[in-house]
Amino acid sequence: MKRYNICVIKGDGIGPEIADEAIKVLDSVSDKFGFELNYEYFLMGGAAIDVFGVPLPDETLEAALKSDAVLFGAIGGEKWDNLPRNLRPESGLLKIRKSLEAYANLRPALIFDELVNASTLKPEILQDVDLLVVRELTGGLYFGEPRVKEQNRAYNTMVYTTDEIRRIAKIAFEAAMKRNKKVCMVDKANVLETSQLWREVTTEVAKDYPEVSLEFMYVDNAAMQLVRNPAQFDVILTENLFGDILSDEASMICGSIGLLPSASMGGKVGIYEPIHGSAPDIAGQGIANPIAMILSAAMMLRYALNENKAAEAIEKAVKAVLKDGYRTKDIAKFGAVEICTTSEIGSIISDYVKKI
Ligand code: IPM
Ligand code: MG
Numbered sequence: 001m002k003r004y005n006i007c008v009i010k011g012d013g014i015g016p017e018i019a020d021e022a023i024k025v026l027d028s029v030s031d032k033f034g035f036e037l038n039y040e041y042f043l044m045g046g047a048a049i050d051v052f053g054v055p056l057p058d059e060t061l062e063a064a065l066k067s068d069a070v071l072f073g074a075i076g077g078e079k080w081d082n083l084p085r086n087l088r089p090e091s092g093l094l095k096i097r098k099s100l101e102a103y104a105n106l107r108p109a110l111i112f113d114e115l116v117n118a119s120t121l122k123p124e125i126l127q128d129v130d131l132l133v134v135r136e137l138t139g140g141l142y143f144g145e146p147r148v149k150e151q152n153r154a155y156n157t158m159v160y161t162t163d164e165i166r167r168i169a170k171i172a173f174e175a176a177m178k179r180n181k182k183v184c185m186v187d188k189a190n191v192l193e194t195s196q197l198w199r200e201v202t203t204e205v206a207k208d209y210p211e212v213s214l215e216f217m218y219v220d221n222a223a224m225q226l227v228r229n230p231a232q233f234d235v236i237l238t239e240n241l242f243g244d245i246l247s248d249e250a251s252m253i254c255g256s257i258g259l260l261p262s263a264s265m266g267g268k269v270g271i272y273e274p275i276h277g278s279a280p281d282i283a284g285q286g287i288a289n290p291i292a293m294i295l296s297a298a299m300m301l302r303y304a305l306n307e308n309k310a311a312e313a314i315e316k317a318v319k320a321v322l323k324d325g326y327r328t329k330d331i332a333k334f335g336a337v338e339i340c341t342t343s344e345i346g347s348i349i350s351d352y353v354k355k356i
Pocket of ligand 2: 244245248
């Protein structure tokens with residue numbers, strides 16, 4: 001029997017609750033498709049600061065590097081907000097992304113038919129929305145040196161090399177080949193030199209993918225187009241900070257940030273995590289929506305473990321559960337037949353997985 005080692009980092013806030021549900025669903029799917037998942041649990045973020053005094057302990061990073069995939073919940077919370085930047089929970093996440101060379105962040109945004117009313121946009125605008133944000137994750141302003149905070153002045157550096165751009169552009173074109181064969185590269189080339197370089201390199205990469213159409217869009221326009229006509233997009237390729245912002249915007253098109261998964265990959269080991277944060281305000285109440293986390297587990301099966309059938313089974317189960325009217329509180333207003341707790345909906349999804 002195939003056996004995979006999963007490094008589980010539950011994190012802070014709602015992280016532990018939603019991670020438990022993802023594991024429940026993974027156990028059900030691995031049973032069904034005949035493979036074994038061996039979980040090992042490690043700390044990162046606030047939980048690690050409390051125990052080790054640092055947001056990414058060495059043992060967590062070592063375990064992640066040795067694993068087949070990292071399944072990660074969420075980190076952060078008010079308790080740790082006033083620590084110096086390098087000791088904040090977020091620094092742990094950035095460091096693990098960089099250390100695993102997880103430079104490609106895939107953030108799909110698609111509409112569940114049953115939830116079109118949950119979006120703040122009009123249902124007619126949502127017809128045919130199915131887009132994928134391919135966000136560069138280990139470069140740009142997040143990591144550029146020098147970075148300085150002085151008393152009366154502060155600065156950051158946006159830096160990209162052609163190699164960094166080329167490898168993420170390839171990921172975007174490969175993804176487009178399996179989708180609707182359109183890439184929209186989002187930048188600020190009317191102002192930034194880095195964006196000019198992105199355009200040059202992406203144009204070069206596009207030559208290897210003659211079937212894929214490439215367009216360029218300024219980021220301010222893209223932010224506007226995403227709410228004006230989101231169905232025009234297939235793959236959005238962009239740098240780190242723009243991708244951070246646009247993927248949150250794209251998530252709301254779908255009705256709840258609690259629904260969207262993500263994969264951070266490309267390097268040694270991938271990290272699979274929901275795009276939402278740790279939501280400390282609702283932690284521990286059993287009302288968090290675990291679907292983004294469960295769908296992230298499906299992405300892990302597909303991209304890290306090549307268990308495509310198992311990934312599909314989870315995605316189908318989630319759709320069927322929503323279709324049958326099971327809802328967590330965040331989306332209860334939209335067609336709920338039964339309002340479920342975090343753990344109830346996790347159990348229902350894992351039962352559906354068995355039946356699919
Ligand atoms: C995300 C988050 C992170 C980011 C934070 C927590 C550092 O917003 O994964 O989108 O900015 O990348
Ligand atoms: Mg973000």
